[in-house]
Amino acid sequence: MKEKILGKKDKYRELSDQEIVELVKEDLEMYKYLIERYERQLLIYIRRVIYISKEDAEDILQDVFLKVYKNIHGYNSKYKFSSWIYRIAHNEAVSFLRKKKDAEVVQDSDIFDNIPSDTNIEDEFIQDLKSTETKYLLSKLDRKYRDVLVLRYFQEMEYNEISEILHIPNGTVASLISRGKKKFKLLIEKYGKDI
Amino acid sequence: MAKISSDVLKKIERESIKPIPRYSFVLKRSFLWSLFGLNILFGSVGLAISIYLFESTDILNLILSVNDFLGVLILAIPTVWVLLTIIFLLVAYLNFRYTERGYIFSFKRIFLINILAILILGVILHLSGVSERLNRVFSQSFTTYNLTVDPRYKIWSSPERGYLAGTILSVSKESIKIDDLDAKRWSVDISEAKIRRAVRLIKGERVKIVGNIIDSDTFKASDILPWEGRGRKMQGNHP
8 A cells, every 4th residue: 555655656756847737727636746846945945035934934835835726727837837836936935025024034144054055066156155154145135136146056047947937037137147246256255254 | 844735735625725717817818918909009099199290280391480499399299199108108018017928028128119019000090090080089079188288289379479370261362361279360461471282271271370470460471381280292382
């Protein structure tokens, strides 16, 4: 019996996002495979973009999955499902921040302790970005720069995916990344010694 | 982590949450595109009427004879329609921006596409005579339309500056009698006037007159133009 269940699970794990979405439309039970596929990465993403506690991030994540389910017929399978769900997560995170204007923003570098380090390191800039100290500095950047840098260097997304998530043109993504990197380097020069 | 998936599934079941039906997304998309199309159409109508009204002032035909050309040129701009065209252009931009893939185009690109669409459609509407017909409909439907929207009423109601317009009451060999746009009666000396081809000097015809005031109710005409400006081709001299 256990083998049978495991076999079923494995079968669904091999399906593409789009295929699971089609199954979810018919059977709610299938939704857990989508949730399992995205919950961890979305939780990390939410906590990287807005600096909040794990509990708050989990609340946001729940809302994200509820919203995804409600709007499942609105997903256009011509485009990547991951971009669509990240977009919803991004919007939910931003609206959480708006609602919680007066909330204390956690600016302690400890929040990064649970974030696993990525392996695909490209250059010196990314090396810098991944150290705990510079993750703290990242929190000092304007959100528009932080959004693109997190998606590009933490979530390792392509420019067109970032464009789909943030709903900005590809060219704007490129220029925000470029300017964000420069501003980040200035932050390192300014605050780096004090950390 | 398994907790989140089970919590979400339980909540969906407990609250009987159902996905929003597909047709409502189709409707939303169609609504946005229809709104975009309508705004482009309204913008084009605005532009077409703007061109028609500007052309009708005949100001470009009078560059050499008009004193204070820049001042009159500004008066000749049909501000209300130009503003409406700009508003429709901006709303069309927002409509397009919020369509499913609208974000992939830059502000400049969307704006340029919309301007081109409005320009092409607007010129077609104007050349096909739709602008003139629509302007007549608006003019007949709204009592204050002419005075507030049509720039001809501002420019051609200033005899002291040399611009007079009115409806012909009677015609004699060297003069005509007219009621101007404020219903004031004038005797107009046309003995040395250049009368454009499209002007019909008959009772009931509305004309625009360039010239100068002789006394409180006499005006000496140097140029007589038709009320409905139709461009240079119809503005030649009488044979």
